[in-house]
Amino acid sequence: MxxxxxxxxxxxxxxxxxxxxxxxxxxxxxxxxxxxxxxxxxxxxxxxxxxxxxxxxxxxxxxxxxATGERVADLLPRMSRVEKAGMLLIDTLNAGCEGGTEDTTARDYIQSQRMTRFILRNTVTGNPSACEGEPGRGGFDVSPARMAEFTNAVQELAEAQPLGIPVIFKSNARNHYNTNPRFGISGGAGAMTEFPKEPGIAAAVIGTGGTAPVEKLTEVMGREWRALGIRGMYGYMADLATEPRWYRVDETFGENSEVTARIATAIVEGLQGPALGPESAVALTMKHFPGGGPQQGGRDPHYSFGKNQVYPGGAFADHVAPFRAAIDAGVASIMPYYGVPIDAAWEGEPFEQLGMSFSREMIDGFLREDLGFGGYVNSDTGIILDRGWGLEDRAPAERFATAVNAGVDVLSGFHDVALVTGLLDTGSISEERLDEAVGRLLTEQFDLGLFEDPYVDPAAAAEIIGDAEHRAKGQEVQKQSLVLLRNENGILPLAAGGRVYAIGMAPDALAEAGYQVTDGNPAADGARPGAADHDAAVIRVTVGNANTRDYRSRSPAYGADPDRLNPDTGKVWGAEDPCEMWPDQNPRCVDDVGLIFGGALPWEIDDISFSAMAEAASWEITPPLATIREVLAEASPQKSVLVINFRAPYVLDSESGLRDAAGLIANFEVSDAALVAVLSGAFDPVGGLPFALASNLDAVIANDPDLPGYPGEDTLYPFGFGLDYGR
Incomplete structure (x- = not known):
């Protein structure tokens, strides 16, 4: 008024x-x-x-x-036990193809399970799916308007409930150029504005010396998410990339604790503001407390062979520091990781070896009492039915009660309210603890203003998502994220108007910049033109994983292969799957959906040098290393520029021949247009490496997983390194 x-x-x-x-x-x-x-x-x-x-x-x-506290205090006693119990649940609820709730679980989740929190995984795109067949795990691809219509439809269902408690939608990161999105990990940008992946944000921050790149991201992201009705985020990750073999490095802001803490603070300030309120765009759930980077052997705890987080270097406090910064900035929620802390201690006191969300020492003790966190705790997805590390021998009900009594307020990947009310009936969870959790959760819904107006305008969403001003800001940060590592004989910037051989990228952006371009990408039969007689060759290289979808814990070809043993246990890789150890409590094997969350086969996780990846079954270099070598030979290394997408700190080993290229650029997912701006000299490179690059694979394997960098003799490029054109 x-x-x-x-x-x-x-x-x-x-x-x-x-x-x-x-x-x-x-x-x-x-x-x-x-x-x-x-x-x-x-x-x-x-x-x-x-x-x-x-x-x-x-x-x-x-x-x-x-005040919010007064409103919560009034609402709590009006709620039934089942309404309160439903608030402790959050699970995936994807949009229907036509923007409605038909053929979705929305009615069951709201009317029967009494849930008020949901994870949205649909890609928002200008080319929505045809409404045919069954959608995948991520649902149908939907337009911005359809997504907004869906969130509105769900809010209408919630409003019709007796107390009219609005829902809150959460999502993993969306506003990043992402050539390999993974279900449950990170989403594709689709029609939304693309910034570089998180290491690229860090590279831009390091290079520019300030957090302006983060501020551009949060400004654009906040407007786009709010337009769709997505007011919560599972993110960002405040984990440190100290273990190069961990496949989630590309979701971190690099290896440096101080830089990550600065970025975490800027993200909270940008998306939530000085305090969570109706003007806040997105309430954050910072993850994965207390820092998911130091995974034993680089193996991730989504899988049964990756349960342990280890701290042989004694750097636990460094991994906690970014979370402490986010807490000080007022982050709304914290998500613990699945892992079990090994040799982790705070001020000399060791933590119990139990999955983070099940540990009262970790949640109510360390997070709340020691660090002063006052928001709510949201478990990672699947700890009740699948990844209950440390409680694999317990039934789901006991896992649920243990997590809640440890201080977790909402359990992700679970939607059975009867289990929760049963625990209340037996006293396994007290009414007092239930009210505490529900009060924390309601606080977010009140603070965001959802009780006043949870609805959005689908027509406005269609205009806001990916508008020209947003895309210009995304492109600027993409350019800032590129890191020039090598520039022998001044090969860069490329001479104007020259003949350029391009492989691993579309030729269009180079042609638009005035170059005479030969498209070196192979045809369907594998044939490609030669690279000789060009002024320069640009080879854009990506690395991914392949041949991992058939992994099964009990398969003789995979998890039960007696010729492949886990070096830490001396057993086959599938031996630690709970279906093997405690089959009565775990009727299904955790890893029997394949390695859908990412990463190499467990016995090839060490193989992150280019020579080793070229020989491994579950690594895929594009173009293949053999083709890269051919192009280098045809064009001459002194006329060649390698542009490598470092989703992880891959090793440019001397045997690979990649060090011979005169030009070398590190990228962290950018468009061809952003890359060409740097190649042509229209934009001077400013980025700095967000993590060190080792000179040999042995250094990676020998390094303590909780410590960044390598000894000087094993370092090819140190943290923060980056050249410019010196103009």
Whole structure:
């Protein structure tokens, strides 16, 4: 409400405030936007309020003038036990293809399971899926307008419930150029504005000396997510990339604790603001506490062979520091990782060796008491039915109760409210603990203003997503993220108008920059033109994994192969799957969906040098190393520029021949247009390496997983390294 209107109503409003017990500070509050699509509104003292319970009266929890704590205190006793129990659950709820809730689990989740938190995984795109067949795990691809229509439809279902508690949608990162998105890990950008992947954000921050690249990301992301009705995020990752073999390095902001802490702070400030409120774009769930980077052998705890987080270098405090920074900035939520801490200690006190979300020492003790975190704790997905490390011998109900009693407030990847009410019936979870968790969760929904207006405008979403101004900011940060590592004989920038051989990228961007381009990408039969007689050859290189979808814990070709043993256990790789160790409690094998979350076959995780990857079955270099060598020979190394996508700190071993190229650029997922701007000299490179690159594979394997970098003699390029054109 404008000040002039408030002045006219001041007498009546003061009277209403005195009657209700509200402080006079409410006089200064502006009327927020109110939208109801079922139960209507109520008016008091000329002000409008959403009638969430539909009783025609203004209840304290419906009164936006009141402090959040007062509203929570009023709502809690109005809630039934099952309504409270449902709030402890969050699971995937993908949009229907046409933007509605038909053929989705929305009605069951809201009306029966009484859930109010959901994970959205659909890709938002300008080329939506045909509404045919069964969608994959990530759902149908939908347009921006359809996504907004879906979130509205779900909010309408929630509004129709007795107390009208709005829902909150969460998502993994979306606004990044991502050539290999993985279900449950990171989403594809689709129509949304693309920034470089997280290591690229760090490279831009290091190179520019400030957090402006982060601020551009949060500004654009905040507008786009809010337009779709996505007000929560599973992210960002504050983990440190100290273990190069860990396949999630490309979601981190690099190996440096101080840089990651600065970025974490800027992200919280950019997306949440100084305090969580209706103007906040997105409430964050920072992950994976207390730092998921130091995985034993680089093996990830999504899989049964990767349960342990190890700290042989004694650097536990460095991994915690970015989370401490996020907490100080007011992050709304924290997500612990699956892993079991090995040799982890805080101020001399070791932690119990139990999955993070099951450890009261870790959550209620360390996170809340020692670090002062006051928000809610959201488990990682699947700890109840699959990745309950440390409690594999317990039934799902006991895992659930243990996590809640350790301090976890909402359990991800689970949607069975009857299990929760059963635990309340037996006293395994107390009513007091239930109210504590629900109070924390409701606080976020009140603070974000969802009780006043949870709806969005689908037409506006279609205009906002990926608009020209947003894309310009994304492109700028993409350019800033590129790191020039080698520039022998001044090969870069490429001479204007020259003949350029391009492989691993489309020729269009180079042609548009005025170059005479030969498209060196192989045809379907493998044939490609030769690279001789060109002024330069540009070879864009990507690395991924292949042949991992058939991995099974009990398969003689994979997890049960007696010729392949885990060096840490001396057993076959599938031996630690709970279905093998405690089959009664674990009827299905955790890893029997293949390695869908990413990474190489466990016996090839060490193989991150280019020579080793070229020989491995589960690594794939594009173009193949043999082709890269051919092009280097045809064009001459002194006329060749390698552009390598470092999704991890791969080793440019001397045997690979890649060091011979005169030009070398590190990229962290950027468009061809951003790359060509640097290749042509239209944009001078400024990025700095977010992690060190080893000179040999032995150094990677020998390095302590919790410590960054390598000894000088084993370092090819140190953290922060980056050249410019010196102009």
């Amino acid at each position: 404008r000040a002039s209107v408030i002045a006219v109503k001041s007498g009546a409003l003061a009277s209403a405030l005195a009657w209700s017990g509200l402080s006079s500070a409410a006089l200064a509050q502006a009327q927020p936007g109110i939208e109801s699509r079922g139960k209507g509104t109520v008016t008091e003292a000329g002000l409008s309020f959403r009638d969430a319970d539909g009783d025609g009266a203004l209840d304290p929890y419906e009164d936006w003038r009141r």
